[in-house]
Amino acid sequence: MxxxxxxxxxxxxxxxxxxxxxxxxxxxxxxxxxxxxxxxxxxxxxxxxxxxxxxxxxxxxxxxxxxxxxxxxxxxxxxxxxxxxxxxxxxxxxxxxxxxxxxxxxxxxxxxxxxxxPKGLTPRKAMELGTAGLTAGLSVLELLKNGIKSKDKILLTGATGGVGIISLSVLSQIGCRVTAVTGKKDYHELLRKMGASEILSRHQLQEKNQKALLKGEYAGAVDVAGGSTLAAVLKRMRYKGIVTCCGMVDSSKLETTIYPFILRGVRLIGIDSAECDLKLKKEVWNKFAANWKFDxxxxxxxxxxxxxxxxxxxxxxxxxxxxxxxxxxxx
Ligand SMILES: NC(=O)c1ccc[n+]([C@@H]2O[C@H](COP(=O)([O-])OP(=O)(O)OC[C@H]3O[C@@H](n4cnc5c(N)ncnc54)[C@H](OP(=O)(O)O)[C@@H]3O)[C@@H](O)[C@H]2O)c1
Missing domain, CATH: 3.90.180.10 (Medium-chain alcohol dehydrogenases, catalytic domain)
Incomplete structure (x- = not known):
């Protein structure tokens, strides 16, 4: 049958x-x-x-x-x-x-x-992470490969979402000081428990939006939102800051000046988890199985x-x- x-x-x-x-x-x-x-x-x-x-x-x-x-x-x-x-x-x-x-x-x-x-993961544990986890891992790897170190200040958008919360946990395990941007007032305590050292509302991130550059505070950023969110992130990066960009929950458009790039040497790196090399996917899964504890x-x-x-x-x-x-x- x-x-x-x-x-x-x-x-x-x-x-x-x-x-x-x-x-x-x-x-x-x-x-x-x-x-x-x-x-x-x-x-x-x-x-x-x-x-x-x-x-x-x-x-x-x-x-x-x-x-x-x-x-x-x-x-x-x-x-x-x-x-x-x-x-x-x-x-x-x-x-x-x-x-x-x-x-x-x-x-x-x-x-x-x-x-x-990989040994150390079950099918259920792997799917708790899923593509969101893989993307968070790829974003963090890019930050590390480009010189981000523990104690560096990192800005993270979409913090309570899948990519956001996993990036937050991994970055805080590495020792980075993460500022989590969220639209959810009721989840600040949860984000702190997951490792955020500071919380910004989406509104606070977008304040003074007419300025081309703001105080250069962050060494790195993981952005899941695109649009005016990513534009605001770029303005807050310090000299040689590194920003990963994977998503478009705000918008698929990006309107920015070139000042963060030509005055501060900011680097913007795209993340693709779908077609990326299997070797790179394996590297991230192995990290989750062995190095990055995730509960x-x-x-x-x-x-x-x-x-x-x-x-x-x-x-x-x-x-x-x-x-x-x-x-x-x-x-
Ligand atoms: N490039 C790739 O390979 C790849 C892979 C995976 C995901 N992605 C993309 O990454 C993005 C996030 O994925 P996800 O799985 O984390 O989604 P998710 O679980 O739905 O989380 C997205 C989070 O973004 C925040 N958000 C929602 N609307 C927003 C807005 N208008 N402006 C700013 N922030 C907003 C919310 O968090 P707060 O309420 O805390 O702000 C929300 O929880 C999506 O666009 C997805 O397609 C791309």
């Missing part, structure tokens, strides 16, 4: 709206690929929320099964790198964008997208089922999720 399993499917209605449904699928429905994986956990990222609500820059055609992250066990593969039973992680590439994603008990993908789960406070982590994902997508798009949402795919 053909094995069936459940997926979360998104459909576009004739009115251009997007609807979710839990559907039963069988292995023969899966796309081609040399590696079949039984997914134990996936996670919710901002990109999933956009993919599931019709952002054509991410997902061109519907019906679609989102989920840019997956962790579980190899079921079948003709890869020379993997054997059935191996525990693995898949994040990024085209998973969950225009390829059947991780909101499914099974995925089939090319082995070149797959990484072995979420209970308020920063939610586990949900596939049925509950649409509820958390709505919350995320309203900017109301705190930390990470991990998705249990298997029944």
């Amino acid at each position: 053909q094995r069936t399993f459940q997926v979360l499917r998104v459909d576009e209605t004739s009115k251009g709206q997007f609807e979710f449904r839990i559907e039963q699928k069988s292995l023969q429905d899966l796309p081609e690929g040399n590696t079949l994986i039984r997914v134990e956990y996936s996670s919710l990222n901002y990109k999933d929320a956009l993919s599931a609500t019709g952002n054509r820059g991410i997902t061109r055609a519907y019906p679609h099964i989102p989920g840019i992250d997956a962790a579980g066990k190899i079921e079948e593969s003709d890869s020379k790198y993997f054997n059935p039973g191996d525990q693995v992680i898949v994040t990024g590439f085209d998973l969950g964008m225009n390829t059947w994603g991780g909101y499914s008990e099974y995925i089939r993908v090319p082995d070149k997208w797959v990484l072995p789960l 979420f406070l209970p308020e920063c982590l939610t586990e949900c089922t596939l049925e509950e994902v649409p509820h958390y997508i709505e919350k995320m798009l309203r900017g109301e999720t705190i930390g990470r949402v991990v998705v249990k795919t298997a029944r």
Whole structure:
């Protein structure tokens, strides 16, 4: 008898709206690929929320099964790198964008997208971090490779979000003094517990916005917001400051003068977690497995089922999720 399993499917209605449904699928429905994986956990990222609500820059055609992250066990593969039973992680590439994603008990993908789960992580722990954690790790690695040291002052935006909270924890473990920017008044205490030495509201960050440069206070910054948020971050960097930029929760546009770059030598570095080299992804996962200890406070982590994902997508798009949402795919 053909094995069936459940997926979360998104459909576009004739009115251009997007609807979710839990559907039963069988292995023969899966796309081609040399590696079949039984997914134990996936996670919710901002990109999933956009993919599931019709952002054509991410997902061109519907019906679609989102989920840019997956962790579980190899079921079948003709890869020379993997054997059935191996525990693995898949994040990024085209998973969950225009390829059947991780909101499914099974995925089939090319082995070149797959990484072995490092010792020290479980599938659940890996998906607590997920693409947000990978992106936080890539951002921190860029800061370190460009000379940031412990005790340096770092500015961090979107602090209560997935990338933000993980960056905060890692940077504070390294010994950096992190100023966390947040729009959430009720979560200052939580951010302090996660390692923030100072909190700024989004409003405070944007004060004196008409000036081209502000006091050069920060050696580094991790920005997840883009738009006027990133412009305000650039103005506050000290000489040779280094800023990573990964997201656009404020805006995909950036309006800035060139003064931070030509008067202070500020460097702006883009972060891409999806297509980046597997070697670099591995470096970050190994850091999480061995060096960067990561325990979420209970308020920063939610586990949900596939049925509950649409509820958390709505919350995320309203900017109301705190930390990470991990998705249990298997029944
Ligand atoms: N380049 C890559 O490879 C990559 C990978 C992962 C994520 N990303 C991008 O990074 C961004 C953050 O991802 P995430 O997973 O951390 O999302 P998230 O969990 O939804 O967190 C985003 C946080 O940004 C803050 N925020 C919301 N609206 C804002 C606004 N208008 N202005 C300034 N801050 C705002 C909120 O935190 P506060 O309330 O605390 O301010 C929110 O919790 C997204 O744009 C995502 O697409 C990119």
